[in-house]
Amino acid sequence: MRTVSRGRVWPVLALPGLWLAAFFLLPFAIVAKISLSESATAQPPYRPQLAGILDAAAWRAFLEGLGFDNYRLLVADDLYWSAGLSSLRIAALSTVLLALIGYPMALAIARAPERWRPLLVALTVVPFWTSLLIRIYAWIAILKPEGWLNGALIGAGLIRTPLSILNTEAAVLIGIVYAYLPFMVLPLYGSLERHDRALVEAASDLGASPLRAFWTVTFPLSLRGLAAGALLCFVPIVGEFIIPDLLGGSDTLMLGRTLWSEFFANRDWPLASAVAVAMTLILVGPILAHRALEARRAEGRA
Amino acid sequence: MSAGRSTPFNAASLALGLAFLYVPLLLVVAFSFNASRLATVWGGVSVRWYAALLENGPLKEAAWLSVRIAVVSATLATVLGTLAAVALARGRRFPGRTAFTGMIYAPMVMPEVITGLSLLLLFVALGLDRGFWTVVVAHTTLALAFVTVIVLARLRELDPELEEAAIDLGATPLAAFVTVTLPLVAPAVAGGFLLAFTLSFDDLVLASFASGPGATTLPMRIYSSVRLGVTPEVNAAASLMVLAAFAAIGGAAVLSRPGRRA
Numbered sequence: 001m002r003t004v005s006r007g008r009v010w011p012v013l014a015l016p017g018l019w020l021a022a023f024f025l026l027p028f029a030i031v032a033k034i035s036l037s038e039s040a041t042a043q044p045p046y047r048p049q050l051a052g053i054l055d056a057a058a059w060r061a062f063l064e065g066l067g068f069d070n071y072r073l074l075v076a077d078d079l080y081w082s083a084g085l086s087s088l089r090i091a092a093l094s095t096v097l098l099a100l101i102g103y104p105m106a107l108a109i110a111r112a113p114e115r116w117r118p119l120l121v122a123l124t125v126v127p128f129w130t131s132l133l134i135r136i137y138a139w140i141a142i143l144k145p146e147g148w149l150n151g152a153l154i155g156a157g158l159i160r161t162p163l164s165i166l167n168t169e170a171a172v173l174i175g176i177v178y179a180y181l182p183f184m185v186l187p188l189y190g191s192l193e194r195h196d197r198a199l200v201e202a203a204s205d206l207g208a209s210p211l212r213a214f215w216t217v218t219f220p221l222s223l224r225g226l227a228a229g230a231l232l233c234f235v236p237i238v239g240e241f242i243i244p245d246l247l248g249g250s251d252t253l254m255l256g257r258t259l260w261s262e263f264f265a266n267r268d269w270p271l272a273s274a275v276a277v278a279m280t281l282i283l284v285g286p287i288l289a290h291r292a293l294e295a296r297r298a299e300g301r302a
Numbered sequence: 303m304s305a306g307r308s309t310p311f312n313a314a315s316l317a318l319g320l321a322f323l324y325v326p327l328l329l330v331v332a333f334s335f336n337a338s339r340l341a342t343v344w345g346g347v348s349v350r351w352y353a354a355l356l357e358n359g360p361l362k363e364a365a366w367l368s369v370r371i372a373v374v375s376a377t378l379a380t381v382l383g384t385l386a387a388v389a390l391a392r393g394r395r396f397p398g399r400t401a402f403t404g405m406i407y408a409p410m411v412m413p414e415v416i417t418g419l420s421l422l423l424l425f426v427a428l429g430l431d432r433g434f435w436t437v438v439v440a441h442t443t444l445a446l447a448f449v450t451v452i453v454l455a456r457l458r459e460l461d462p463e464l465e466e467a468a469i470d471l472g473a474t475p476l477a478a479f480v481t482v483t484l485p486l487v488a489p490a491v492a493g494g495f496l497l498a499f500t501l502s503f504d505d506l507v508l509a510s511f512a513s514g515p516g517a518t519t520l521p522m523r524i525y526s527s528v529r530l531g532v533t534p535e536v537n538a539a540a541s542l543m544v545l546a547a548f549a550a551i552g553g554a555a556v557l558s559r560p561g562r563r564a
Contacts (some may be wrong), residue, residue, distance in 0.1 A: 009393035013402065016386035016446065020405045023443045027420035030427055101322075104315030111308040112316075120316070122555060127323045129497070130547040131504035133521050133528070134540040138326035141333070141532045148329055151343070181323060210309075232411065239413020241507055246528065256415045263419060264510075273423065276416045287411055291404055 035070055035273035070274035080275070083253040084282070090169065090254060091237040094176040095230050101177060102184035102229065109185070110192035121189065128182040136246050139175050140166060143247070167249035175243040184229040191225025192218070224293060231290035235283050255279050327544055334537035351538035361523055361539065368503050368520040371434060375441035376498035382442065383449025383498070384491055388479070390450070391457035410447040417444065418511030425512065432514030440512040441502035448501060449494035456490035493554040500550050504543070
């Protein structure tokens with residue numbers, strides 16, 4: 001097999017490799033370039049609206065500056081700092097919440113009778129197949145002042161005045177946990193299901209209580225799955241756009257939303273590019289860590 | 303297996319977790335049959351909002367565009383993703399393997415706003431008219447990784463000696479792959495296609511960047527009306543999208559049943 005296959009890797013690799021080089025790597029190089037060089041982006045065919053939107057004098061001064069002006073602006077303006085910090089804080093907080101909610105679910109699936117497990121895994125994954133937009137839309141209807149949650153709570157006599165949850169950070173956290181739960185449960189389930197049950201059994205036979213067996217055997221063995229799930233959630237959450245846009249208030253700043261509004265509302269393509277580059281620099285560590293974990297998992301299996 | 307026993311705590315956490323995942327979707331579907339114009343107040347059963355959808359020309363046009371984009375991009379992503387999976391399964395070690403795997407999986411975790419912006423800037427730099435094909439390229443790039451993951455998992459379960467035997471019996475490597483391996487991984491390939499289809503059909507962010515005037519997809523159209531508020535008509539459209547997703551999952555589940563492996 002090894003002698004036969006070696007020669008065949010390149011022809012098979014060529015097409016997907018070229019596709020990704022052309023449509024993933026090259027575009028990213030263009031983003032990096034545009035974030036630095038304003039002159040290329042000021043050509044009329046590419047951005048005719050800009051001269052009208054920005055003050056002409058300010059725009060000329062902006063053009064005459066050197067390449068790193070967009071980054072200087074990013075660093076100098078508090079808005080971008082708070083968007084960045086708030087993205088990281090919301091992503092970290094929701095990753096912790098996801099772990100707290102996802103871990104018991106993954107454990108329950110791993111401990112369910114074997115013939116039930118595929119069904120339970122499928123039930124966890126199904127929501128991921130439905131549109132994120134629709135799922136977040138459902139939460140608008142639930143959380144808004146005259147929505148279903150307030151209707152139910154007032155109807156039950158638990159509260160008198162409606163809770164205002166929509167357009168707050170709490171709503172954003174709920175939406176993120178809801179949307180990303182499958183991404184946390186699946187890697188956790190993978191590692192919980194795979195680990196050697198004989199070890200847990202041995203711990204029990206040696207007199208460990210179920211709780212002690214969990215903390216000394218099961219939990220340490222599942223840490224890699226926990227890390228994989230956490231990274232798989234954390235990285236895209238930092239750049240999340242739809243959830244903060246639809247559920248958050250105007251004061252819920254996140255980088256994905258900042259990039260979106262710089263691009264679509266302000267039509268400032270170079271600044272949006274600079275935000276994209278800054279976000280990638282922030283995320284490169286977590287992405288590489290996730291890759292390393294996945295590579296180790298794949299080798300362990302191969 | 304005394305240690306891995308399920309406890310009431312396990313059952314309760316799973317039941318609560320699944321309820322959290324499903325109740326919002328069920329509420330949307332239930333309220334799509336609401337007779338009241340107030341989207342969140344129940345006013346009796348009616349299908350009037352579905353009838354209204356049928357008369358909503360722009361929405362139907364957007365849905366048809368989304369279906370066409372999803373079919374084309376899922377086909378491309380399935381071919382490219384399967385090739386990538388074969389390369390990764392066969393070539394345990396080749397120069398640039400780490401870079402190649404990184405490039406394949408990066409679009410899965412990369413925030414969509416970054417992927418979308420960078421593709422848009424590429425299309426502008428190339429002077430391409432944005433529309434159907436640029437959205438297809440964006441969706442293919444995203445979905446490729448998901449197809450690779452699904453097909454690679456199945457390829458790793460296969461016995462490599464099956465293909466080797468065919469080669470020993472005189473088949474060319476290509477013939478051995480097409481006649482032996484491909485039928486065995488076909489269910490995973492089909493499952494990958496369905497996932498790629500739904501990823502494309504549901505995508506808002508990449509389409510918003512990659513699309514141009516005149517090519518508004520269904521999620522783009524829904525997004526603009528969702529921003530204006532919750533309406534019964536959007537409830538109906540959302541329910542149909544949930545139904546379509548469930549049909550796709552049902553299809554994928556049937557195709558990838560373990561019993562169909564042989």
